[in-house]
Amino acid sequence: MPDARTPESLLAANERFYRTFEALDFPAMSRLWEDSSRVFCAHPGWMPLRGHRPVLESWQRIIENTGEIHFALSGEQAFLAGDVGIVTVFEGIYSTVGHERHSSGAASTNLFGYDEAAGLWLIFHHHASHTPIPEDAESGPLLV
Amino acid sequence: MPDARTPESLLAANERFYRTFEALDFPAMSRLWEDSSRVFCAHPGWMPLRGHRPVLESWQRIIENTGEIHFALSGEQAFLAGDVGIVTVFEGIYSTVGHERHSSGAASTNLFGYDEAAGLWLIFHHHASHTPIPEDAESGPLLV
Numbered sequence: 001m002p003d004a005r006t007p008e009s010l011l012a013a014n015e016r017f018y019r020t021f022e023a024l025d026f027p028a029m030s031r032l033w034e035d036s037s038r039v040f041c042a043h044p045g046w047m048p049l050r051g052h053r054p055v056l057e058s059w060q061r062i063i064e065n066t067g068e069i070h071f072a073l074s075g076e077q078a079f080l081a082g083d084v085g086i087v088t089v090f091e092g093i094y095s096t097v098g099h100e101r102h103s104s105g106a107a108s109t110n111l112f113g114y115d116e117a118a119g120l121w122l123i124f125h126h127h128a129s130h131t132p133i134p135e136d137a138e139s140g141p142l143l144v
Numbered sequence: 145m146p147d148a149r150t151p152e153s154l155l156a157a158n159e160r161f162y163r164t165f166e167a168l169d170f171p172a173m174s175r176l177w178e179d180s181s182r183v184f185c186a187h188p189g190w191m192p193l194r195g196h197r198p199v200l201e202s203w204q205r206i207i208e209n210t211g212e213i214h215f216a217l218s219g220e221q222a223f224l225a226g227d228v229g230i231v232t233v234f235e236g237i238y239s240t241v242g243h244e245r246h247s248s249g250a251a252s253t254n255l256f257g258y259d260e261a262a263g264l265w266l267i268f269h270h271h272a273s274h275t276p277i278p279e280d281a282e283s284g285p286l287l288v
Contacts, residue, residue, distance in 0.1 A: 038223045040232055040253075047275050048232070048251045050221070077194070079182045082226030086255065086269070088184055088192070107192045109184075109253050109271045111230065125230070127253045129273030131191050 005114050007078040010085040013112055013121035014078070018071045018091070026063045030056050034113050034122035042127045044093075044106045067096040085112040085121055091128065105131045149258050151222040154229040157256055157265035158222070162215045162235070170207045174200050178257050178266035186271045188237075188250045211240040229256040229265055235272065249275045 013032075020028045033039065033056065041055040042048035043062065049055050072092035079086045087110040094103045111125035157176075164172045177183065177200065185199040186192035187206065193199050216236035223230045231254040238247045255269035 038221075038230065040221075042251055042253075042273065044273075050232070077182075077184075081228040081257075084225040084228050084230075086182065086228075088194070088269075107186055107271070109186075109269065113225075125253065127251075127271050127273070129186065129188075129271070 004119055005080055005083075005085070007080060010078045010080065010087060010112060010121055011076055013085070013123070014076065014087040014089065014110055015073070017110065017123055017126075018073060021063075022069055022071060024063045024066060024069070026060050029059050029063065032123055034115070034124035036113070036124055038113075038124050040125045040127070042129065044104065044128045044130045048127070065097060067098065069093070069095040083114045083116075085114065086110075087112070090131070107131045148263055149224055149227075149229070151224060154222045154224065154231060154256060154265055155220055157229070157267070158220065158231040158233065158254055159217070161254065161267055161270075162217060165207075166213055166215060168207045168210060168213070170204050173203050173207065176267055178259070178268040180257070180268055182257075182268050184269045184271070186273065188248065188272045188274045192271070209241060211242065213237065213239040227258045227260075229258065230254075231256070234275070251275045 017032055020032055033052065035052050039052045039055050040048060040050050041058060043058065049058055073089050074092070075090045077088050089108050089110065091106045091108055093106060095101070106128040108126065108128040110123060112121035112123050115122050161176055164176060177196065179196045183196045183199050184192060184194050185202060187202065193202055217233050218236070219234045221232050233252050233254065235250045235252055237250060239245070250272040252270065252272040254267060256265035257268050259266050
């Protein structure tokens with residue numbers, strides 16, 4: 001299998017993470033996560049969670065309670081560091097929870113580990129935090 | 145020079161970052177940062193900054209405008225991934241800006257690159273975001 005540790009494959013893995021969240025497909029979301037001791041997830045406004053099980057449980061809960069969610073991503077930057085991929089991205093978040101519509105913005109640090117056997121990137125660290133929504137949220141880049 | 149890519153040296157670099165901030169020593173703070181294209185810094189509540197110069201300028205401004213700051217760190221976890229060190233930590237932040245005293249809590253993802261020539265870790269990514277202050281902020285660990 002050709003080595004796919006490239007910025008392009010890393011950005012594709014990052015994109016897949018958000019599209020899977022939009023699909024509200026929990027089994028697919030759980031397949032995107034590394035099962036390791038370094039799993040970390042800070043949803044915007046939450047206390048961070050550590051460990052594969054608490055993080056996956058949080059995704060299940062979020063997915064079950066979300067009616068609809070859409071991400072407008074912008075300003076993605078990707079860096080390779082050996083077996084680790086580092087992505088920073090601005091998320092414009094548009095969601096429906098119950099009958100309420102929400103829009104917000106978050107900046108996210110996403111770290112991926114390269115799974116050599118499977119030939120793909122698995123996310124192990126998602127740190128998202130609220131930011132103001134820039135006016136050009138659909139047109140990016142948004143991060144200075 | 146012995147290779148110092150250990151969890152202990154990584155945690156020491158992380159500790160040094162906060163102690164240097166407490167010392168409000170901008171020249172020392174600038175020496176802790178990697179000078180590279182992957183430099184990223186999200187101060188709690190700010191839009192993230194990218195690039196060595198904007199990030200260092202932000203530190204200069206913050207240090208100039210802070211009368212006093214103290215960090216109670218807890219729940220540190222450190223992982224090595226080749227030349228990259230990943231630290232997550234909870235920050236209890238106690239500061240004085242002008243005559244106002246502030247206390248807040250933040251969760252932080254800090255990424256360090258190992259500088260082989262110098263034999264030390266340099267920070268290149270600091271993503272700090274506000275969290276509620278847990279009641280046992282001095283006694284940690286605070287992250288679940």
